[in-house]
Amino acid sequence: MPAVLSSQALVTAPQLGQLLVASRKRRKLTQAEVAQRVGLSQNRISYLEKNPDELSFKQLLSWCSAIGLELRLGERGGVESKNISEW
Structure with a gap:
């Protein structure tokens, strides 16, 4: 079983x-396998x-689904987001 990856904050495309x-490599998947998925x-x-x-x-x-990642969005610095009804 692949090692558990903690949440990763990304702010640039190269980081992504x-x-x-x-x-992909941690899950021992090739580019071809990801491509097919x-x-x-x-x-x-x-x-x-x-x-x-x-x-x-x-x-x-x-891609995230194919390699077992979950995409989450949030405010920088861990600030709790406001209620959506306030938008």
Whole structure:
């Protein structure tokens, strides 16, 4: 079973690329295996790992699901978010 990864704060696209690669490798998945799960080519997975700023949100969600990551959003600094009704 893969090691449990604690939450990781990301603020740049390169950090996202590094996280996607590290998570894929930790789960012993090849780019081809991720590509099949996400519905892209292996070449495209390779490209997007190096250029994560070009990932669509839909691709990112599929990718996270394929490699066992959960995407969460929150305010920086751990500040509790306000009630949505206040928006």
